[in-house]
Amino acid sequence: MSTQGLEIHGLRKRFGDVLAVADVSLVVPAGAFLALLGPSGCGKTTVLRLLAGLEFPDAGLIRLDGRTVFSRRDGVFVPPGDRGVGLVFQSYALWPHMTVFENIAFGLQVRRQDRATIAEAVRRALAYMQLQGLEGRYPQELSGGQQQRVALARMLVAQPKVFLMDEPLSNLDARLRMDMRGELKRIHRTAGATTVYVTHDQEEALTMATHVAVMRAGRIEQLGPPREIYRRPASLFVADFVGRPGINRITGRLVAEGESVFLETGAGRFSTTAPAALAGREVVGAVRPEDLELSEPNGGRRVEVYAVLPGGGETVIQVNLGGERWSVKTSKEVEWEPGTVRGLTVPPHVLLMYDRDSQRLIHPALAVDGGPDCG
């Protein structure tokens, strides 16, 4: 087996009555940028803390950079400081009684490096994060963005093999967050370290990560490249969680008619690309708002406009389709009064089919083996 950046097998952690991590297994290659994405309480932060060694797992195995840092069965638990990981906290956790210099130097002092080496390493980290001149300041004298940079510099200076980040951008304002995304991507590229990034912000996950793991109730719902997570959500949960406005859904049943298979719903029937083998299944159809088109009333299925939400670059139009409210996203500027009748086009190849009971994707099929997740 080639050296992987991160391997987790059968990881489990319970806090009292709460099973925070039920069963998590995943493997990503060295140098990957893995985003752990999920709603609050899904266990993503706990996974990160287990990786850092801040908690003792109930079961499982963790390998970081090819080295076993935890094995329940073999009695291995490498303490946090010896794991070669760096951690950036959501709150940054900068020590308020230490200057910027002291904050960054602390990890090196702990490792008993000599004074000159430390000064040089800190100087380089400061320069890299564009913090020159601030080394004498205290954290509370810095702006949020600067504090964030100090936290990153503090992590980088110890040259960890694995970066762990817990929602590092959630305390920044929207604009700064955009800038910092670029910054984080740059750091990841130049350092080449495997990065695990916890977030509940799907946009962050999709824009920065090479691998996204969507978590739900202590399990991984889907692991794959961002594009696949977005285009082929493996379950309705993922489909709903990723994408704004949310994915449009409609329940119905697949029926075959000659060569074609249609989705029969209360709002009419939709053409699909599903194979005849799926005919007869009770399904939920789902389609992304930007895959839909609105045109003249006679150009498609008749729908009534409910509201128009212009958003600058793009416009979201809410329409009534049967009993459902669907969203359509377009880059065009439109001004329609509520009640206006339009024609809705649903191209067959964009329609995703989920089994109504298991809520798992049944068509189109996922890439073989579910991508890089091969355990």
Next chain:
Amino acid sequence: MEEVGPLPIRAQLYRVAYILRLPRVSLGIGLLAVLFLLVTLPCVKLFTAALTWDLADIRLSPAARPGEFTLFHWWRVFASPLSETIFYRPLLRSLATSVSIGFLAVGLGACLALLTARTDLPGRRWVAAMATVPYILPSYTFALAWLMLFRTERLGGGAGLFRHATGADPPEWLAYGFIPIVVTLTLHYAPFTYLLVSGALSSVDAQLEEAGQVLGASRGTILRRITFPLVLPALLSGFILTFSRALGTFGTPYFLGAPVRYFTLPTTIYSSMVTRTFATGYILAVVLIAVSALVIYANQRLLGTRGSFVTIGGKGFRSTRMRLGRWRVPAALAGWTLVLAAGVVPLFLLAWQTLMRYPDDYSLGNLTLHYWIGGSDPRLAEGEMGILRNSTILGGAWNSLKLSVLVAAVGGLLGILVGYAVVAGRKGWLARLLEQQAFLPYLIPSIAFGALYLSIFARSLGPLPALYGTFLILVLACVAKNLPFGARAGISAMLQVGGELEEAATVAGASWLRRFGRIVLPLSLRGSLAGFLLIFVTTMRELSLIILLVTPETRTLTTMTFRYTEQGYAQFADAIILLIVAMVLAGDLLARRLGRLELGA
């Protein structure tokens, strides 16, 4: 990949070893042992001592077999012909005074809080600043000032101001007993409710009241339906805490009650100890603890899970002030008079007393500095020198200072460690047990706590030698009794520090000692300085707790003032009180200064 089957024993043990090596666990277990020795063991010992014949009991009963089990003492306290005198009457008096003090102090404190926090009372800032002064003073300051006003010659020590002004002795009910005890302690404890309620009021958003106003509610309705329910928890806490403190207080009932044989439980415990009927004292202490615990338990039940402690100093909500209108002047006069009567007048009276050559001569010609700086004069106070030249008193001052500083440092540090173990333990059973132990002394009235320590450390205990008569026993008792303050300060400081700051150092590879020394301690010190000073101030004025434990070599200022009052040397007693007040005020001022610095940082 995942292997199945039961885990090997080695893997199971590995985890146990990991958990035991966690600092919060090993530290928690160590602290639990310390607290067991300081708090729980004395409680247990109290019971066993109350069930055992003591050597001194041979005087009480011919059946006494020193060291053997007996129920004799329980019979003696609860069902003997003596019970009326040594138990039932003192119990009723304790309850009567404490309940009265509770109600009056809460009423007074709440009114004052409402006036300063929610109305346009003239000079409200000044009233607010002054309102807390009585609480800083030792509780028996008021008792001594009262004595100066109403002392009667019949009971020794020269007549008071009342007689001097009117020519007649004041009625005995005014000079001693129920009324003066209630009045003086009410003045002392009212600021406590004042602090709780103003804290509650400042954390109540005035918009809640404004919402009622907009809906057309009258001022009375708003007060009754909105404000009152919001501060009700603070009122209840104020009552409960005042009640339980009044229940355990010793100085005031002793000075104002004992001369007319008006005994409460604490003063009865004291006289039991002095007359060496220890078991009686222990049983009375058990009763005192039981009553106090019952009341605090009732408080917890009443308030449910909302918690009985209001966070003092909430967010700076916008608040509109009620116009007092034509009540402005009367309210202002009442408020000013109250804070003056409680905070300034007693100190003035005591200062005057110290300047009087003969304690009952109120003429100007009688004024002297003799009791402060005078040399030995055999005609006055048996030749004792003025307190600033008196090596015995200065020795006591040194003891007081040493004790307070030591207790503040040890208690504060212990509090930080407890806070660390509790907060890091995240509500695990160890953390909960530790927290409960640390708050146990809160339930135990001071005088009873002193009795506990007397009972356990009077003889050698395992490797520990007998500690009675040593300075160490005073330190231990004060540290243990102040544990609730220390632990509370430590816990809240730790909560502010937050676990992530330590975890960041953990990930950087720092050892626990390094983490604690470089990160946790420096950060929590800031937050718990106020707690340190609170312990300092409390210890400096402590009397009830240590009165049973001091010996001539370990005398502190408070116990000296007690002795001088007993001997009728009011000037010395009062001068010493002023000395204590000066030290306490210095500590308090420092605390406020540091508190402000902290806010500014």
